[in-house]
Amino acid sequence: MSLRPNRPLPLATPAGVEVLTRIITEEPIPRVEIARRTGLSQAAVTKAVAPLIEAGFVTDQPTGPAEELAEGQLGIGRPVSPLTVVADSVSVIGLKVTPTDLIGVTTDFRAGIRTVRHQQLSGTTPDLVLERLTTLAEELIGALDDDAGPLIGIGVAVSGDVDAPHGVVRDSPFMGWRDVPVAELLTEKLGVPVVVSNDVRALTVAEHWFGVGVGVDSFAVVTIGSGVGCGLYVNGEVVSGANGVSGELGHLPLAPGDLVCTCGRRGCVETVASSDAILARTRETTGRADLDLSGAIDLAHAGDEHAREAFDRAGEVIGSALAAMVNLVGPELVVIAGEGVADYDLYEQRMREAFAAHAFGAAGDARLKLRSHTFDDWARGAAAIVIRSYVRGERPFQR
């Protein structure tokens, strides 16, 4: 494995970036189709593609028996095969930080997962977590195959308000972090470009470039679990928020105003819909202070009225929050994800009822789609952010 963190992409113009983006997200794709979809001339597409092929990031050679034929041909002497990305041209590492575990993956240029490593945390202080992140990253670097491409960068996904352009976690209530310069500290230790992102936004970017979002005009990824989050893709891009905040579905004021959220505000969705809130409610109504979350889930599955009520309450406010979101943004597709998907049967009905009651007109026609979820997906999201920043020449990959 050769560590060449600054392996440059030969992309000099915005048109070049757009061409490579189309190849990565819509491959296999013929040159003529890229021209049609972007409005660029065929000559401009050919000109942008040539150096990418020469440098080994893109190929127009058939790569396997499943390869589709080109829809259009450019003429005699021109290649007829559609363009695809050379998956092994680069390697990427994605890391997800939670208060109890670190999850790390290595991926190729298509965000295809190659290796997975989990590591338990014994604490959440920035010093400790960054030390463990470094160890985990080194382990993953060591695990890169000989035929894997050079490592271009490491992505880190953290919940909360993340200042991605500066690589700083501004405020992560789950981690108890404020103003932690993750990118700077990790880059120093590892000597590799590091990108930091809000975890839900990273997941949304992964779905946009490599997942259910490909070819969908607008979609939302709603994550349910220890928090309730939402990533939005609309008008050709993930919504990032002018001040770095967006998709805070868990903090819409839709719950009773006497409940105080971990964020300090009143009536947030998370005060009844987070897994902690569901557990607290079940403990309170059953009088069993010793319950843990899986105990509460077992009770609800066994038909315990109190436990079921806690999930009903969560389902109701999640449904109202989904309705509020579709009424405002009107996405085509809503993907339900997050670790809470494992208990979806416990709140689905009330969620759907509340959604139907409050979705306005045709906004309620948005498709709801459940996505089985693993923590590896979060780490893959962090890798997708690296790939996107690299292609776009964003910090720290400025060209």
Place this chain on the structure above:
Amino acid sequence: MSLRPNRPLPLATPAGVEVLTRIITEEPIPRVEIARRTGLSQAAVTKAVAPLIEAGFVTDQPTGPAEELAEGQLGIGRPVSPLTVVADSVSVIGLKVTPTDLIGVTTDFRAGIRTVRHQQLSGTTPDLVLERLTTLAEELIGALDDDAGPLIGIGVAVSGDVDAPHGVVRDSPFMGWRDVPVAELLTEKLGVPVVVSNDVRALTVAEHWFGVGVGVDSFAVVTIGSGVGCGLYVNGEVVSGANGVSGELGHLPLAPGDLVCTCGRRGCVETVASSDAILARTRETTGRADLDLSGAIDLAHAGDEHAREAFDRAGEVIGSALAAMVNLVGPELVVIAGEGVADYDLYEQRMREAFAAHAFGAAGDARLKLRSHTFDDWARGAAAIVIRSYVRGERPFQR
């Protein structure tokens, strides 16, 4: 005035559309700057601009003493002046429909208002309203100056769920309309292309192309009055909703669940924040069934406790709705508009308090900006929709 509804724009490619859009929305702008902002080559920009100049839609001649000098020059023999739109190259009509009045304007290619006409309505049946719209449009056509450009089309703005691609008002509770094919009926009577749009979305397009939204990365227009609406501009485009519905801020479930909305749902923002809701509440608490809205406003200004409470209640839920919107979408700027702006002093304080209490982190840094409002702005919004559809070659201006 020559009526040439199909005066064609010489725009053959997506690049041409983008170039003209930049000129209209960012004029005066030099060719080199268009190339920089779009990523097109300077040659491509020059090629797209030439036929527009020849056909008289765009000019690179100084048009007045205030004309700025070009920031960049393309070389010897090339024009040095930045490009501007020829305002009089076309004329446009915009019409706004309300249950009591029609408002009509004529504008130039920059959506600059030239003429305004108001007309009272004696009823809201589609037949009656369409007859009056026809008369008003004919009056406005007759009022076009001799030096005004040929009329390219008529825009109609209506509140509710509007199927813009088909020109049909699907559901307008205020008008009591369902499935009214406005575009088809008016085109038949007037022989001019007609575009129909949701009124708030039209206002947002006008702000995006010609107003506060120029140069702003993301903004929301929130309209307060007989209804509560919201237009969103994010990621380079107005949010239109995959199923035609978006920005339904008035129908977020943030009010008490025992209140039934005019839309039939429970707990919508409009159940306490629409002008009708404020009036109904004031009548109820003061016991004065004879009050009208201006009477309720006078009472509140005079310090009447009951009237003030009705406005406080409205302010609180509007503030919560604004917070929900910025938490989800995170715009840079929120423009408060609509006829309710006239009574803004009565609910501003409670609105700001509720906004501050529920806005999440940096999302609350969105600038709130009050916009003085006239009904003419709604009609201008309808004209802006025509201009945008014309430039983009959308229905009914397909090229």
